[in-house]
Amino acid sequence: MLRRLLAAGLFIAAGTLVEAVAETYDYIVVGSGPGGAPLAANLARAGYSVTLLEAGLDLGDNKNYSEIYNFIEAGNDEKSRWDFFVKHSEDEAREAKYEKTTWRTADGSFYVGLDPPEGSTRLGIYYPRAATLGGCAMHNGGICTLPNDADWDYIAEITDDDGWLASNMRKYFEKMEANEYLPPNTPGHGYDGYVNTTISDPSFMKQDSDFQKVASQLISHTGGDAGRDVNAADPDRDQATGVFGMASHADRNGKRAGTNTLLKKTLADPAKFNLTVQLETLVTRIIFNWEAGEPSATGVEVLRGSHQYEADPSYDAAKQGKSGRIFARKEVIIAGGSFNSPQILKLSGIGPAKELEKFHIPVVKDLGGVGENLGDNYEAGLQALASKPLNGSTGPFTVFLKTPTARKTRNIQAWCGSFSFEGFWPGFPAEYGPSQYECAIVHINPRSQAGYVRLRSNDPRQMPEINLNFFAEGGDEDLTELLDAVKTFRTALKSVDAPITPFNERHPCPGVNQSCTDEAQKEFIKLQSYSHHATSSCAIGPADDPMAVLDSKFRVHGVKNLRVVDASAFPKVPGAFPVCPTFMLAEKASADILAALAKAE
Known part of the structure; x- marks a missing residue:
């Protein structure tokens, strides 16, 4: 009976399985974010039995999560939060x-x-x-921007795998996208995928409003227009600067699209694909056997139950879930994100040998790069208060810049509007009233990726130690680029006519008439920058790179039947917002796995 239930693809809540029956699937996918969800769905649709393991609950019908404009509520909701x-x-x-x-x-x-x-x-x-079905794609701001082509080409260069070339990766974007803001058959876009994309309504530029006046000055100083396609298949796209429409992974009604919606559609499909989603299932360790002296992943150990991980606000160390094992005929695929994927690998004996030995973890494979190379976009912003309440209506729009010291491509993506966003803290954000205006800045391709994710113990329920090591390498160059972006936006705001002006800047240089030195502003940015796009802690790279964890097909170096498919796989931070690049990464992984299976058959 249990096997029939599993084959039907039903959700399994914690504590309902009969331990005497060993669960076995073709594939185990750990984590349901933009890496794991598409991969699990694609493998199931290809005819394989797949179980997708998620530590949280399904909150896809909760409006905090299903409606993209409620992302602040989602980010503060204890039902899904993991507080790192x-x-x-x-x-x-x-x-x-x-x-x-x-x-x-x-x-x-x-x-x-x-x-x-x-x-x-x-x-x-x-x-x-976010620990919920769909992962962090269920609580983010939803911005869907493709990275510079050079980010894809770099992976192709270091791995000698032309499948990573930007010219090839575009097809994965087209496959996943369901575009709702461009005419049908616009080159470089998809219309039948599972990730709906829309942009903020640009019609506000035709209104006589304060927001239109501010946006007009931003356009005057940087170029572009509020309806321009941010993801255009334009050979000069990565040099294009100025104002664009801000694309989101949501439909025209503001409903989130991507991970949760794809899984629900796959489970409900009349074809009855062999996909099982197991909720409240925390993976604690990968199981291995040894073939010809080489480790091979055969399954995972889990804890079933609610609030099993220390980051959960409702965690209780005294309430440990029920242990279990799940086995895979073909592969185990880890997609737990840039903090939890390296933690799972290390707990399983894959990582820097000295660190594992410190916590008495038997070494399965000494890979020094596991948990290292952690990178993130630097985020800052120019925040100011207008001289009057701002009237009109508009959604945020995107601005790209290429500052004077940028390298080959544009290096800043910002979004501007009447909001306040200064990073994350319990209960974020602070609100400053109807006169607030901000251009929030994301730095593309930071020079430093010196962060790390390291174990605190061998307890799989305990959060790891995480240090992003901001500005450890190339810090002054990156700070100069961030400050140059601030100056561009400041000049534009100062050009707006009264009575909107003068703007009273809150940061990085408080007041109406800025007299701060460059050094003082850069120091503020250095101290107060924040981030939420962690990547690269299980980086792809060639086998002779001592810090590489994965090969170009996402396979863990030196370990059979084990892959990592999530943002931790990127060798460098991809662009300004990694969520849509991670969807693309999942599509590539799906294609790689299915191609290998077809070849083997």
Whole structure:
């Protein structure tokens, strides 16, 4: 009976399985985000039995998650939150200056700031992740921008795999996209995929409103228009600057599209694909056997139950879930994200030998790059208050810049509008009233990827130690580029006519008449930058690179039947927003796996 239920693709809640029956599938996929969800669906649709393991619940029908404009509510919702806390450097004096530092007070609540109540414990810099069916694609802002072509071409170059060339990767975007803002058959776009894409309505530019006046000055200083296609198949796209429409992975009604919706559609398909989704199932370790002296992944160990991971706000160390094992005939595929994928590998004996031995974990494969090379986009912003409440209506729009010291391609993507976004902390964001205006800045291709994810213990329920090591390499160059972007936006805002102006800047140089030095502004940006696009902790690279974890087909070096397919696989941070590149990565992994199966048959 159990096997028939599994074959029917039903959701399995924690604690309902009969332990005496060994679960076996062709593929185990761990994690349901933009890496794992498409891959699991594609393999099931190709005729293979697949189980998808997710530590959280399905919240796809909850409006906090299903409606893209509720992303603030989703990011603060305890039903899905995993509260990670990170560091930005090894310098404790520098860390102590981060204005949104989070503390645990003596009564168990959070305090955010630099003057905590007596008896508080410093937690660090808040970095929420989403434990729910669909992963972080269910709580993000939904911005869908393709990276520079050079980001794809770089992977092809270091691996000698032309499948990674941008000219080839475009087809995966076309496969996944269901475009709703361009005429049918526009080259380079897809219309039948599972990721609906829309842009903010550009018609506000025809209105006589304060927002139109501000946007007009931004266009005057940078070029473009609010309806321009940000993902155009244009050979000069990566040099194009100015205003664009902001594309989101949502339909025209504001409904999120991608991970959760694809899985639900696959499960409900009359073809009855052999996909099983298991919720509240925390993977604790990969199971191996040894063939000809080489480890081969055969399954995973799990804990079944709610709130099993320490990052969960409702975690209780005394309430451990029920242990279980699940086996794979073909492969185990890890898609837990840039924090949890390296943690799972290390707990399973794959990682830097010295670190594993420190925690008495038997070494299966000594791979020094597991958990290293962690990168992220630097995020900052120019925030100011107009001299009057701003009227009109508009969604945010995107601005690309190529600052004077940029390398080969544009290096800044920003989004501007009447909002406040200054990073993450419990209860974020702060609101400053109807006169607030911000251009939030994302730095493309940061020079430093010196961060790490390291174990604190061999307990799979405990969060790892995470340090992003911001600006550790090329810091002054990156800070110069961020400051140059700020200056561009500041000049545009100052050009807006009264009575909207003068703007009273909140940061990085407070006041109406800026007199801050460049050094002071760069210091503010360095201390207060934030991020939420972690990548590269299980990086793709050639076998002779001691820091490479995966080959060009996502296979873990030196381990059979084990892959990692999520944002941790990127050797460098892809563009400004990694969610749609990760969907593309999942499509490539699907194609690679199915092609190998077809060849073997």
